[in-house]
Amino acid sequence: xLKYIIKRLLYMIPTLIxxxxxxxxxxxxxxxxxxxxxxxxxxxxxxxxxxxQIERMRETYGLDDPVYIQYFKWITNIVFYGDFGFxxxxxxxxxxxxxERMGATLSVSVxxxxxxxxxxxxxxxxxxxxxxxIGDHVFTFFGFLGLAIPNFILALTLMYLSYKYLGQSVGGxxxxxxxDAPWSWAKLGDLLAHLWIPVVVIGTAGTASLIxxxxxxxxxxxxxxxxxxxxxxxxxxxxxxxxxxxxxxxNPFVSxxxxxxxxxxxxxxxxxxxxxxxxxxxxLLRALISQDMYLAGSFILLMGVxxxxxxxxxxxxxxxxxxRIRFN
Amino acid sequence: MSGTKIIxxxxxxxxxxxxLKTGGDIGxxxxxxxxxxxxxxxxxxxxxxxxxxxxxxxxxxxIFVEFLAPGLPDKSKPQFTYAPPQQLEWFAPDGExxxxxxxxxKGYKMEVDPVALRRxxxxxxTDIIPIGFFVEGPAYxxxxxxxxxxxxxxxIDKNETVxxxxxxxxxxxxxSRLIYGTRVSMSIGLLGVCMSxxxxxxxxxxxxxxxxxVDMLIQRIIEVVSSMPTIPLWLGLAAAIPLTWSPLxxxxxxxxIVSLLAWTGLAREVRGRFYALRGEDFVxxxxxxxxxxxRVIFRHILPSLTSHILAVITLALPxxxxxxxxxxxxxxxxxxxxxxxxxxxxxxQNIRTVATAPWLLLWPAGAVVVAVLxxxxxxxxxxxxxxxYGD
Numbered sequence: 001x002l003k004y005i006i007k008r009l010l011y012m013i014p015t016l017i018x019x020x021x022x023x024x025x026x027x028x029x030x031x032x033x034x035x036x037x038x039x040x041x042x043x044x045x046x047x048x049x050x051x052x053q054i055e056r057m058r059e060t061y062g063l064d065d066p067v068y069i070q071y072f073k074w075i076t077n078i079v080f081y082g083d084f085g086f087x088x089x090x091x092x093x094x095x096x097x098x099x100e101r102m103g104a105t106l107s108v109s110v111x112x113x114x115x116x117x118x119x120x121x122x123x124x125x126x127x128x129x130x131x132x133x134i135g136d137h138v139f140t141f142f143g144f145l146g147l148a149i150p151n152f153i154l155a156l157t158l159m160y161l162s163y164k165y166l167g168q169s170v171g172g173x174x175x176x177x178x179x180d181a182p183w184s185w186a187k188l189g190d191l192l193a194h195l196w197i198p199v200v201v202i203g204t205a206g207t208a209s210l211i212x213x214x215x216x217x218x219x220x221x222x223x224x225x226x227x228x229x230x231x232x233x234x235x236x237x238x239x240x241x242x243x244x245x246x247x248x249x250x251n252p253f254v255s256x257x258x259x260x261x262x263x264x265x266x267x268x269x270x271x272x273x274x275x276x277x278x279x280x281x282x283x284l285l286r287a288l289i290s291q292d293m294y295l296a297g298s299f300i301l302l303m304g305v306x307x308x309x310x311x312x313x314x315x316x317x318x319x320x321x322x323x324r325i326r327f328n
Numbered sequence: 329m330s331g332t333k334i335i336x337x338x339x340x341x342x343x344x345x346x347x348l349k350t351g352g353d354i355g356x357x358x359x360x361x362x363x364x365x366x367x368x369x370x371x372x373x374x375x376x377x378x379x380x381x382x383x384x385x386x387x388x389x390x391i392f393v394e395f396l397a398p399g400l401p402d403k404s405k406p407q408f409t410y411a412p413p414q415q416l417e418w419f420a421p422d423g424e425x426x427x428x429x430x431x432x433x434k435g436y437k438m439e440v441d442p443v444a445l446r447r448x449x450x451x452x453x454t455d456i457i458p459i460g461f462f463v464e465g466p467a468y469x470x471x472x473x474x475x476x477x478x479x480x481x482x483x484i485d486k487n488e489t490v491x492x493x494x495x496x497x498x499x500x501x502x503x504s505r506l507i508y509g510t511r512v513s514m515s516i517g518l519l520g521v522c523m524s525x526x527x528x529x530x531x532x533x534x535x536x537x538x539x540x541x542v543d544m545l546i547q548r549i550i551e552v553v554s555s556m557p558t559i560p561l562w563l564g565l566a567a568a569i570p571l572t573w574s575p576l577x578x579x580x581x582x583x584x585i586v587s588l589l590a591w592t593g594l595a596r597e598v599r600g601r602f603y604a605l606r607g608e609d610f611v612x613x614x615x616x617x618x619x620x621x622x623r624v625i626f627r628h629i630l631p632s633l634t635s636h637i638l639a640v641i642t643l644a645l646p647x648x649x650x651x652x653x654x655x656x657x658x659x660x661x662x663x664x665x666x667x668x669x670x671x672x673x674x675x676x677q678n679i680r681t682v683a684t685a686p687w688l689l690l691w692p693a694g695a696v697v698v699a700v701l702x703x704x705x706x707x708x709x710x711x712x713x714x715x716x717y718g719d
Contacts, residue, residue, distance in 0.1 A: 018552030022561070029568035148701040150650045152657060153673070153693045160682045160689060266557035270654055274677075284560060285658060288567035300564050303557045311555060 004319055012308060019304040020078075024071050027297035078301075085294030089287065094298045097283070102302055105279040108198055108272070109264040109306075115203040116210060116260060117253060123207075124214030125246060128222065131215075143208035151267045155201045155274040162197070198275055202267040206260040213252045221245035254321060257314035262307040269303075366635055369713040376709020382702040390511040394468040397504035398482040398490060401667050403466065405489055405499035410685045411436060411449050413494040413502075420456050431459040433490050446684075460484040494687040496675050505667050506691055512668040513649055514699070516579070520587035520648040521641045527587070528594030529637065533625055535595065536602025546595070554592040561589060562651055566660045575666045582661050586651045590644050597640050601633050635714035643707035646700040653696055669696050 065073070077083040084094035127136045149157075221227070222245055230240045272281030280299050287296040360368075371377055389396055414433040422428040435455030439448050464486060465479040483490050493502040535546040565585045569578055605611055606629075614628045649669075655661030656670025657677070664671055669692045676682050676689040 014548050015552050015555065018548065019556060022552070022556060026561075026564040026568070029565070144701065144704065145697075148646070148697050148704060150654060150696065150700070152654060153689075153696065156673075156676060156679075156682065156689055157693070159679050160686065163679050163683060262555060262557045266559040269557070269559045269563070270658070273658060280560075285563060285660075288563055289660065291567070296564060296567070300556075300560050303560050304555065307555050307557055 001319065005316065008312065008315055012312065015308060016305070019308070020075050020301060021071070023297045023301035023304065024074060026300055027074075027293040028067065028070075030291050030293060078298075084298040087287070087292050087295040089290050089292040089295070094295050097295060098280075098298055098302065101278065101280045101283055101299075102306070104277070105265065105268055105272075105281070105303070106306065108195070108202070108268050108277065108279055109261065111195060112199045112203040112206070112264050112268070113257065113260065115199045116206040116256070116264075119203070120207045120210040120214060121253070124211045124249075125218065125241070127211060127215045128218035128249075129241065131219065139211065143211055146204040146208035149204070151201055151205070152270050152274045154204060155197070155271050158197050158201060159275070198268070198271050198277055201271050201275075202264055205267070206256070206263060210252065210256055210260070214249055217249040217252060218245055221249055251318065251322060254317045255314050257317070258311040261310035261314075265303050265306060362635070366713045370709055373709040373712065375705050376713075379702040379705035379709065382698065383706055386510060386514055386699055386702070389507060390514045392470075393508050393511045394470050395476070395478065396480050397501075397507040398465065398479055398492070399501045399504040400466050400468065401500065401505045401508040402665060403500060403504075405495070407438075408436065408449075408489065408491070408495050408499040409447070409497055411491050411495040411499065412685075413687055414451070414491050416459060416492065430456070432456045433459060433492075457488050457490060458484045459490065493691050494685060496685070496688060497681070502672075502687060502691060505672055506669075506695060508667045509669045509672055509692070510695065512579070512662065512666060513652060513670070513696075516583050516586065516652045516668070517645045517648040519580075519583045520590065520652075521645050523584065524587040524591035524594060524644065525637070525641055528591035529598055529630070531591070532595035532598030533602055533630070536599035537606065537621075537625060537629070539603075543599075546599075550592045550595055553589060556589070558589050558651070559654065562586070562655060563658070563660065566655050569660075575663070578662060579666065582652060582655065586648045586655075590647055590651075593644060594637070594640050597636060598633065601636060602629060605629050605632065635710070639707055639711035639714045642703055642710050645707075646703040649696065649699060649703075 074085065077085070082095055084098065086092075087094050087097055090097055123139050127139055130136055224245075227240060227245060230244070231237075235243075268277075268279055269281035269284065271277070272279040273285050276282060280303065284296055284299045287293075287299070414436075416431060416433055418429065418431055419427040420430040420432050434451040434453060435457055436449040437452040437455075439450065440446070441448065459481065460483075461481055462478055463482045463484055464477050465482045466486075467475065467477040469475050489501070491501055491503070493506065495501060496505070531546050531549075535543045562585060565588070566582065569581055573581070611624060611628055614624050619628070652661060652668065653670035653673065656663075656668055657673045659674060662668050662671055672692040673689070673696075676692070682689045
């Protein structure tokens, strides 16, 4: 197992390097460098430009160096000092801005992941056991619909419906009156009242595909001779179902972390922009529009890393569950 | 699907292990080529066929936009902001107590709310605007080439306006804009798929055919690209487009961006098939016959993958349409005066606007969902039919 973990970790290194290259490319992409945008924005706001300070900043960020040295400086600062650069729009180091938002992104994604699991497990089992029943067809229909509706359209629709029929203005994760209040049960309830929309929006597509996978796997499993034997010897239905076939069909649930998580994080980004959640999405969009590139690049890099970590966890869990994987 | 009717003239000598139902003309099935079998299997999936018809319809609309739209997309009428949809009715009172056949819509009666100063429109039962087919309307150039002024449907009196699907904040006709948007949204997907097809097939083929370090390198690239969360990356790339670029340039760059992340699935599929086919008898035979590697790839292996590739790109198309819509919706993709479904949805960003004019969300969103759903069903059907020798 240790050997497997080490191998898996080593495999991550080239991918991480590739990701950091992509993020750095996005930082470099807009015309002009970081200082030109700083100068422009300083002149716009009427701040007198301090020549010495500019010179110092050019020095720090090595803007006159060739691109590969710039990349090297950028990445070593991140890896060894946790320094992601400086956000000129906020006038603060990127690392100060980013963690809180990434935390919220992670929490919403994880909440959505639990929603995906919690909903697709019972429905998947039901659909496999009662194949071609009316319930199965209804779930399949909604599943296809859930896969076809883009997140932001679903978010807009739910916002409109809840505005019109519940009279509740949704958006954000907290009502204004709770924003600065200390944690209490009422605040938690308020959080949950806001959280359900993003969680449903983000989780729907993943739920739909997981139901399909579970249904297919479980159907294969239910036709196997050992299930027939178990039934023949008079084991109760629920035991026949839950004891073996469901456990085997559960593998995709674990590997789902790997491929659902990128979708969830991706989904959180755009849904958060529509619903104005305090996650990385809205800040990323703002950073991109104002070309605050160190902030934007760091978000993109960290979202990539978050997905990689998710994939790592899912692979390790799978190896723990299934010895065939760790011994190959 | 014009290439599906090809029937190979040579009779197959192998026993016909056909998945088709018995009772048909056995001789013709045994002699049928691969594409005939695929077509047979595909047409048995009614949902997929229906979805295919829907897709053709979408592209038909996209081609004849100027003729199908009742008006021009940018024609604004400030007196009709957020005018609700008008219902097309077929019979009107003839003035003598009876009714006569006269397609028409009812005109608007405007009321101004004295407190909120908001205008509300209701149907004016007495104001009848006759509607005709193949009517003269605003002049346009079909495909920017052929000047014409006939429209499929529209008010008989050129100076009247009709809003079958309502109007937006500038009093522009949503139906016309939706139809014009169909061309942009559907073609972006098509162009993007062509681009990722080239990337995916070339890289996937290289990877699967040569194996070794080429495979290793390409696999790593695929892994990096496919494990990046797509939307943040799309945002990052799209935001770098200079504001000064012309709409056409932006259109092409968006197409490239959208296809840059979508080729990985295709490359994986192609690689897997290449891997499997590399050891097949017909490939070995071609090699022993002295075919060059390029010939083996392009003449022998790739043609046998066509049906699978077709299925994969059909499933990739909706992803691109959604990507374009999302980017334009956020304001960093296509921008007005270009009209796409995503640009139309920009108007629905504000929840209060949607509450006054729900049709601004309903119709563009509906178009996106129906298109995506149709592509998914069609793609599923094609994937099942791609291997007609299976069960």
